[in-house]
Amino acid sequence: MKIRILSLACVMTAAALLAACTAVYKNSDACEQLMRSKLAEKSSDTLKIANRGVGIGGSRVVVEGSIEHVPTxxxxxxxxxxxxxxxxxxxxxxxxxxxxxxxxxxxxxxxxKPKKVVQPAAAECTFHGSTLNAFNWLAPARLAAPADENHGEAAQ
Structure with a gap:
């Protein structure tokens, strides 16, 4: 009987940990996709992702990369x-x-021959569970707006 309870407890713990981990990955993927769509609204430049940092159980995600611009x-x-x-x-x-x-x-x-212009890019997303609370560009400066204009901009 003790083995069954111990086995059941282990399975439940593993399931809870797995659910928490998938939320982290879903939020980082959602932030990356939102970053790509926000860039596509403003230009046809190419976004290359280098790093995704997730903190506090997926409630804050920072996506870093670069924007490559080929002159027209x-x-x-x-x-x-x-x-x-x-x-x-x-x-x-x-x-x-x-x-x-x-x-x-x-x-x-x-x-x-036109050379690619590469500039660093970064965006921050905050989530409540899996719901997006805010999206903010951190870099480049042309996309990063003052905090009062861009704060609380949620995905629609």
């Missing part, structure tokens, strides 16, 4: 146009083209 063709063209204009202006100012780059040479320069 229009952004590259704007940068190229401004650099060609600067080179043309510099060659016009120099005496007799002493800079070594004429206006025609500047126009024939090919723009460099």
């Amino acid at each position: 063709a229009s952004e590259v063209a704007a940068v190229a146009a401004s650099s060609v204009g600067a080179v043309s202006a510099a060659s016009a100012v120099s005496a007799g083209g002493a800079s070594g780059v004429s206006g025609a040479d500047a126009l024939s320069l090919k723009p460099a």
Whole structure:
């Protein structure tokens, strides 16, 4: 009889611990998905997750990663146009083209292949059980709003 009670107690304890662990993973997954959807609302940049930190039984989750931005063709063209204009202006100012780059040479320069811009990103979610209480961007600054504007923003 004692063995049955002990076995039953062990099974119940294992089930309770397993239920608590799954809540932690569900909350961290929910926060990551919310972070991805909030970024998708603002831009088409790529989010790469590096770390998920969970504290206090899943009630607070911090997701860290990076946002990769590949400049669009229009952004590259704007940068190229401004650099060609600067080179043309510099060659016009120099005496007799002493800079070594004429206006025609500047126009024939090919723009460099656009490089990815990578910036750190982090978001914090707070939960009550499995219900989201608040979502806040911690980084980058362009997504992180003052606490009074972004506080308490829940998933809908």
